[in-house]
Amino acid sequence: MEVQNYRDPExxxxxxxxxxxxxxxxxxxxxxxxxxxxxxxxxxYGIRSLLPENVEVIAGPGCPVCIVxxxxxxxxxxxxQKGMVMTCFGDLLRVPGSNGSLxxxxxxxxxxxxxxxxxxxxxxxxxxxxxxxxxxxxxxxTTAPATAVEVLKAPPKNxxxxxxxxxxxxxxxxxxxxxxxxxxGFIAPGHVSAIIGMKPYELxxxxxxxxxxxxxxxxIDVLMSLYMLMKQLKEKKPRLENEYSRVVKWEGNPKxxxxxxxxxxxxxxxxxxxxRLPDSAYKLRDELAEYDAHAKFGVKIEQGKDILLGCECHxxxxxxxxxxxCPMFMKACTPQKPVGACMVSxxxxxxxxxKAVATSKPxxx
Amino acid sequence: MCLAIPAHxxxxxxxxxxxxxxxxxxxxxxxxxxxAKVGDYVLVHAGYAIQKLDExxxxxxxxxxxxxxxxxxx
Numbered sequence: 001m002e003v004q005n006y007r008d009p010e011x012x013x014x015x016x017x018x019x020x021x022x023x024x025x026x027x028x029x030x031x032x033x034x035x036x037x038x039x040x041x042x043x044x045y046g047i048r049s050l051l052p053e054n055v056e057v058i059a060g061p062g063c064p065v066c067i068v069x070x071x072x073x074x075x076x077x078x079x080x081q082k083g084m085v086m087t088c089f090g091d092l093l094r095v096p097g098s099n100g101s102l103x104x105x106x107x108x109x110x111x112x113x114x115x116x117x118x119x120x121x122x123x124x125x126x127x128x129x130x131x132x133x134x135x136x137x138x139x140x141x142t143t144a145p146a147t148a149v150e151v152l153k154a155p156p157k158n159x160x161x162x163x164x165x166x167x168x169x170x171x172x173x174x175x176x177x178x179x180x181x182x183x184x185g186f187i188a189p190g191h192v193s194a195i196i197g198m199k200p201y202e203l204x205x206x207x208x209x210x211x212x213x214x215x216x217x218x219x220i221d222v223l224m225s226l227y228m229l230m231k232q233l234k235e236k237k238p239r240l241e242n243e244y245s246r247v248v249k250w251e252g253n254p255k256x257x258x259x260x261x262x263x264x265x266x267x268x269x270x271x272x273x274x275x276r277l278p279d280s281a282y283k284l285r286d287e288l289a290e291y292d293a294h295a296k297f298g299v300k301i302e303q304g305k306d307i308l309l310g311c312e313c314h315x316x317x318x319x320x321x322x323x324x325x326c327p328m329f330m331k332a333c334t335p336q337k338p339v340g341a342c343m344v345s346x347x348x349x350x351x352x353x354x355k356a357v358a359t360s361k362p363x364x365x
Numbered sequence: 366m367c368l369a370i371p372a373h374x375x376x377x378x379x380x381x382x383x384x385x386x387x388x389x390x391x392x393x394x395x396x397x398x399x400x401a402k403v404g405d406y407v408l409v410h411a412g413y414a415i416q417k418l419d420e421x422x423x424x425x426x427x428x429x430x431x432x433x434x435x436x437x438x439x
Contacts, residue, residue: 005423005424005427006423006427011427011430011431011434014434015430015434018434037368089411116411116412117394117395117411117412117413118411118412118413119395119412119413120412139411142369142410142415143410143411145398145413145415146395146410146411146412146413149395149397149398149413191368191369191408191410191415194369194408194415194416195415195416220427220430224430245419245422245426246418246419246420246422246423246426247408247416247418247419248416249416253398253399253415253416255397255398255399256398256415259398347368
C-alpha cells in the first residue's frame, strides 16, 4: 500500500490553497479533533502553519490514557500492591494516580509488566498459572474490541480485566456544551470510526448543525478533512462526510460491534479533567464477572485526585488552552518529569507539543 | 493510542495471521475481527487487525481529490 501518496507535498500545497480560497476573510473558525494521532499528524507535519490566520485546529479529549481518572489508576496500583501481576500498555505506566503511578508501584517491588498486545498478557498468564494476572484495559472503541475478543474466548482462570474503556461520541457532545469553546466543526477520529462506523456521529450535523468529517491520519487526510469542513461552513450545509473511506465503512466493523455488545454494557464513566459523562464507558457484562477485576478482587475506588495543583491538564484535555499556555509546560512539567497525564502519554497533547518543540517542527500556537 | 498501522497479510492460520509491516517487519497478529486473506492489507492496532484497508478505494480517493481540486480551480 503506497502510503507516500497521502504525504505528497504538492497535493498538500494545493489543498492548503483551496482552504484559503474557501475561507471567508472575516470571522474566525475553530475545528476540533478528538484523537491523539490526529494531533501528532497536525503537529509533526506543521499543518497549522499551512492554514489561514483565522482558522484554528484544537485538540479535544482524544488521548485515552490521559482521560483515565486517578481513581482507576489507584485501583490498578492497589491490585499490583496486593500481589497481582498488573499488565498494561507502556503509555500507562507513568500516568499519575492520587498517590503515585504504576511505575512507582513497580519501583517498590510490585510486578507490573508492559505488553505490546493483550494477547501477550494472556499468554503470560497461561505460562505462569500460579500467579493472578490483571490486564488494565484502557482505550477508546478502537481498543475495546480486543478486550471483547479475549474475554469471550474464556481466558485462563488466573486472568482478569480492569476495564477502563471509554466511548468518544459522548465526549464530543460534551465539548459542544462547553461555554466559549465555540467549535465550528469536528474532525472525527478515523480508527474509532473503523469500529463504530458513521452512524454515531449523525446527531452532530442533525441536532447541533455541526459539520463533521471522519478523517484518516496522513497529512493529506487531515488537510482534505479541513477543506471539506470549511466548504460545509461556507455553503451553510452541515453534514456528515467520510474522508477516510479506504478504512471507514458506514456500518463500521459489524463483527467487532457484535462482540463488544456481547462483552460490555454501556454505563456512565468518569473522565480525568472532565468529570462524569453518561453512557460513556464500557463495563463487562454481569455474566462475565469472573473476569472483572473489580468484582473478582473487590477493588473499587470512587474518588481520586485527578489534577495536581498548578497543572492545567483539565483545560488542555477539552481544548480550552494550548499546552504552552500552561505555566508548567516545559518548565516544571517535561516528558522526562511529567506532572500531568497529558505529558505522559505519547498521544497526550502536551507530550506531542513537547516533542515538536524539541525537534523544532513548525508549530503555530 | 488509537494508532493503527497498515500491514500486508502473508499467511493466515485460524485467528492468527503473519503480517508484514513493510521492510520485512513481520509479526503475528490476531485477525478474528476481520475476514483476512493472504494478500489483503489490514489495519493493525495493538496486535489486532481492526479493519481491512481498501487499496482500490485508497487510490481512487486520491485521484478523485486531484480531480475535484482541478475542476474547482476552473
